[in-house]
Amino acid sequence: MPKPPARRDTSLEHVYAVIMAGGSGTRFWPLSRRQRPKQLLELFGKGTLLAQTAARIRPLVPPERTYVFTNELLRDAIRRSLPEVPRRQIVAEPAARNTAPSLALAAHEILRRDPDGIMLALPSDHIIRKPARFLKVLRAGCKVASVEGHSVIVGLKPTEANTGYGYVRLGKIKRRLDGSEVYRVAKFIEKPKARAAARYLASGNYLWNGGMFIWRASTLLGNLRRYQPKMARGLERIARAGCATSPATLRKLYPRLEKISIDYALMQKMRSGVYALAADIGWSDVGSWSVVYDLSPKNGKGNVRPARSLCLDARRNMIVAHRKFVVAVGVEDLVIVETEDALLVCARDKSQEVGKAVQELDQQGRSDLL
Amino acid sequence: MPKPPARRDTSLEHVYAVIMAGGSGTRFWPLSRRQRPKQLLELFGKGTLLAQTAARIRPLVPPERTYVFTNELLRDAIRRSLPEVPRRQIVAEPAARNTAPSLALAAHEILRRDPDGIMLALPSDHIIRKPARFLKVLRAGCKVASVEGHSVIVGLKPTEANTGYGYVRLGKIKRRLDGSEVYRVAKFIEKPKARAAARYLASGNYLWNGGMFIWRASTLLGNLRRYQPKMARGLERIARAGCATSPATLRKLYPRLEKISIDYALMQKMRSGVYALAADIGWSDVGSWSVVYDLSPKNGKGNVRPARSLCLDARRNMIVAHRKFVVAVGVEDLVIVETEDALLVCARDKSQEVGKAVQELDQQGRSDLL
Numbered sequence: 001m002p003k004p005p006a007r008r009d010t011s012l013e014h015v016y017a018v019i020m021a022g023g024s025g026t027r028f029w030p031l032s033r034r035q036r037p038k039q040l041l042e043l044f045g046k047g048t049l050l051a052q053t054a055a056r057i058r059p060l061v062p063p064e065r066t067y068v069f070t071n072e073l074l075r076d077a078i079r080r081s082l083p084e085v086p087r088r089q090i091v092a093e094p095a096a097r098n099t100a101p102s103l104a105l106a107a108h109e110i111l112r113r114d115p116d117g118i119m120l121a122l123p124s125d126h127i128i129r130k131p132a133r134f135l136k137v138l139r140a141g142c143k144v145a146s147v148e149g150h151s152v153i154v155g156l157k158p159t160e161a162n163t164g165y166g167y168v169r170l171g172k173i174k175r176r177l178d179g180s181e182v183y184r185v186a187k188f189i190e191k192p193k194a195r196a197a198a199r200y201l202a203s204g205n206y207l208w209n210g211g212m213f214i215w216r217a218s219t220l221l222g223n224l225r226r227y228q229p230k231m232a233r234g235l236e237r238i239a240r241a242g243c244a245t246s247p248a249t250l251r252k253l254y255p256r257l258e259k260i261s262i263d264y265a266l267m268q269k270m271r272s273g274v275y276a277l278a279a280d281i282g283w284s285d286v287g288s289w290s291v292v293y294d295l296s297p298k299n300g301k302g303n304v305r306p307a308r309s310l311c312l313d314a315r316r317n318m319i320v321a322h323r324k325f326v327v328a329v330g331v332e333d334l335v336i337v338e339t340e341d342a343l344l345v346c347a348r349d350k351s352q353e354v355g356k357a358v359q360e361l362d363q364q365g366r367s368d369l370l
Numbered sequence: 371m372p373k374p375p376a377r378r379d380t381s382l383e384h385v386y387a388v389i390m391a392g393g394s395g396t397r398f399w400p401l402s403r404r405q406r407p408k409q410l411l412e413l414f415g416k417g418t419l420l421a422q423t424a425a426r427i428r429p430l431v432p433p434e435r436t437y438v439f440t441n442e443l444l445r446d447a448i449r450r451s452l453p454e455v456p457r458r459q460i461v462a463e464p465a466a467r468n469t470a471p472s473l474a475l476a477a478h479e480i481l482r483r484d485p486d487g488i489m490l491a492l493p494s495d496h497i498i499r500k501p502a503r504f505l506k507v508l509r510a511g512c513k514v515a516s517v518e519g520h521s522v523i524v525g526l527k528p529t530e531a532n533t534g535y536g537y538v539r540l541g542k543i544k545r546r547l548d549g550s551e552v553y554r555v556a557k558f559i560e561k562p563k564a565r566a567a568a569r570y571l572a573s574g575n576y577l578w579n580g581g582m583f584i585w586r587a588s589t590l591l592g593n594l595r596r597y598q599p600k601m602a603r604g605l606e607r608i609a610r611a612g613c614a615t616s617p618a619t620l621r622k623l624y625p626r627l628e629k630i631s632i633d634y635a636l637m638q639k640m641r642s643g644v645y646a647l648a649a650d651i652g653w654s655d656v657g658s659w660s661v662v663y664d665l666s667p668k669n670g671k672g673n674v675r676p677a678r679s680l681c682l683d684a685r686r687n688m689i690v691a692h693r694k695f696v697v698a699v700g701v702e703d704l705v706i707v708e709t710e711d712a713l714l715v716c717a718r719d720k721s722q723e724v725g726k727a728v729q730e731l732d733q734q735g736r737s738d739l740l
Contacts, residue, residue, distance in 0.1 A: 029697075030697070310727055310730055310731060310734075312723060312726060312727045312730065313720065313723065321713065323711075324708070324711055324712055324713045325711060325712045325713070325736070325739055326712070326713045326714075326715070327399075327400070327712065327713070327714050327715070327716075327724075327727045327731075328714075328715050328716070329714070329715070329716040329717065329720050329721075329723050329724060329726075329727050330716060330717035330719075330720030330723060331704065331715055331716065331717050331720075334701065334715065336713070336715055338694070338708075338713055341693075341694055341695060342694050342695045342696070342697065343691065343694045343695070343696045343697070343706070343708055343713065344696075344697050344698075344699070345696070345697075345698050345699075345701055345704065345706055345715055346697075346698070346699040346700060346701065347699065347700035347701050349700070350683065350699050350700030350701075351699075353682060353683065353699050353700060354697075354699055356682060356699075357680055357682045357697045357699050360680055360682065361680060361697070364680075366695070369695055
């Protein structure tokens, strides 16, 4: 008897997570350092943002199907933060090439293991306050990606006219799937000016692009061959040698790949097959100390502070201190962060400027503080 | 031949300094602690305020004629801060009885050594920015005290309507002595309300009482016998036993003396013989971090800060840090003080409230921080 035609297995057992954990932000200095970037900080309760990211998706993706892409500087710390993830699935890129090469490499790894593999690409340093809702959205997204073979972005319903995020404009066609709204994507839009952001928010026809994507690994690589043939060839050479088994090839070829985000490399170029799920999941990219303040539980005076502190006539301050007893007197709307070797005192509404201070330290040659 | 009548030697070789260093303020927390009060802080340049006090008068009073009165908790630290002062002249009072018993005890010590002794009573934790002028005023004061046998207060010309100081109202009789103005004192006045302070400033007829006095030791004790006979008797018993040679007597009798300031005990009671020198000597009692800020050299943005710090869009802040690198972003008019175990962040115009925070720490049983 002839074999029946090969049929794609679309069950959720083929879902793999690819957590992107190579970031090196400076906005949480002095808590964040080169060797301890934001994803390795415990900003909210127990566990690093990275560990919380992995834990959040665990009902859908167990550690055996979780990959983490990072760099050599962070690999050991990430292994410590995720002891349940197999060590060989925590991959250190030999050079930072942004998300497109990284995710394509992940696709090769997954495809070799599972031809029906579905990839969840997730940043490692965001928070999601409605994890159950998030899992429902992911499951719906996996169906769209798996059964229909589409590229899916998990888009966030805007709650303010934020100019710090990219947006996606939604097309007209729309349906509901397991409680999630699925839209055709009309356009990817870069960080807008304030007026445009306000318009986007008012129209209800835009979502934030939080960098969360879902594809079949084969879909991603197919699109890569079409839109980024040079990069696709480079990655195929790496894949043939075996990324994990031949680190020498990876180290030689990976740095030559174009440094480009998946948004630029693929999503913005694709004419069809790109869908967005509109997610209301309490998402935040936690972009500054001010956001941590907003999301943290406060006492009656609006202070976020450790037990070893005293606030006298002080309001709406955020105090993070690891060793010292902190006394705040008559101050308002400050961020105060004390670490082993440094102290930050920052106006809360200027906390997005902390990165500039870190640049200045870098220019002054204070690499001990970076 | 009969001996000529005893003639008092009024040369400046009989001038003794009595530095009062038992204070235990809390307004410079966390730098100041119970074991390291303000007089032991290096708030301005090199040396503690105490050491600067002793150094300032050295052209007039050498260490051999300098006495320091303090308590047992501080004695060792004070000896370290003033190694040139003979150890037995650094006297630890067994109990805090305020300035009257303290200065009377000093008078006995001096009188035993020198019947013509003249006492300069000086607080240990003030600053004087015109030290040469100060020495001229002291020399004039010593003449008035020595030759004429008067009680002299070194009064400070008010520069603002301060409600935190006592004042002296000047009488009409007035003369000049070596460039200093000498007035009969009409009245000692407690810390006034704002309107009265403004009137005092405007009238030009009032001086601040900074707690600096000059008397012959014998004059002080004579007045004590007249106005505080009970205290005088107690001190005579101590003096007979020998304060330094019989610490047991001191420990037994001293705590029984009335706890009272020299102002209340004597100066306010005396009907005549009290004179004031009007001194324009750049005096400050350095009452809060805000005053330290005002008196410290600033950079272009008005920040007072250590080399190991960075200010970005930050103005008019005072930063004191002993170990950590401090970054201030977008903040104004703050006092930031970091020590081994504590951190203070305080609005500069609220720095007089620091003492309240320390009280609160005390109530919370945080004596490790006091």
